[in-house]
Amino acid sequence: MNRYFVAGGTSGIGRQCTFELLRRGDEVVAIGRGDEHAEDLRQSVPASLRPLLTVVVGDLTDVATARQVVTAGNPGPVAGLVNSVGCISVGGIETETPERWKSTIATNLDSAFNITQALLPRLRQSSGSSIVNVSSICSRRPCESLSYSVSKAALDMFTMHLAKDLARYSIRVNSVNPGVVKTNLQLGSGLFEDKAAYERWLKEMAALHPLGGGSVEDVASAVLFLLGRGSTWITGTVLAVDGGRAVA
Template structure:
């Protein structure tokens, strides 16, 4: 039976989408949680959806801020005394290809999707080594497959995939596991934040019937379940793995 009982887990990007759903699931599985997100109202809503609220700490702030990163670590260790699991979920999507890519947008996307992950993982690593814990990075099918007009996003997720595999090898002898989930299109607000209006988003989801082998987009709960498995002791012999939760999209070669 899957359990995360008494595991101290940090989840970034917990104020919406996959991060929020993962936080709620982890709470039902017995985790002690440190949740980070930029939206104070939405992060509070996440906490309200969770069980065992006395074992939850919320930290509002932009993860690209090194002070927020250090605050997450400080509060987690002061409150719970350890770190067992780090879920690097915070991320943004930016549309645009090589002809219209603005370097300031590229730098912002890489700062959120890659640099903040590296920095927070470095900070947490001594505690993860002590607990022989695990890291789960939330990547994308866009890290392992190429798509037009999301250039910087694809590059950031490809970097995150290499980070996952390289760090997994570096810390394996210390008993720390590092894996990623690579979702396909998941029904969250990320695409609307990237600029899709209601009609565009509706058409986008309809198109998923053709781009995903299972004929539909996925749900945040389907990704959260995989994150929970990788974070649990049930996955004790899995590291350096990129688990596609994408309805078979990564395996398709459309003709």
């Protein structure tokens, strides 16, 4: 049994990672921003797996909160961290507001910095721990939001920089860069009026991915590969998990 932290582990891609880690018998500390998805996760986990799960609610853009969060769960070494916190915006240089720009960069980038830095001492206690950052294909292929694309491009560099820095501790650091999958990201960020509009958009997006639409399971299986023993000589990788969207 190993112990993992999943930042953004209460919803979408992170929630799927939480479930898959619990199913294989690992301990998970799942962190989300709000009570609704946190409570839903608690209720959805089978009773037999609940002792393995700690759910924490906190805003990881806040340094003090991140430092507090990393004390959650049982003490001791941590085998891995998944950074799956995120929000999305819309708009380019002419329409993006300074407020949205700041909050998108803070959510997608500061939260990863804050929790990674705070958790590092516990990651160093484990032999061969692994960090996986959930980036996006928008890091290399600008999408409709300037702040989102820029935050993800920076997250890729965060991955590469940390891979170089932390190899001395045998800590590996990689990114997965998903295409569009159905989660709470777009609705939670207020991009669509209602679920019907979101579903229509998902269909349009699926058609733009050469292999068709993907799922949170597709992304989580790549995350688990990069967390696990099958990838022990892989670090600094930015792995597209996007049904070919990046090359279409």
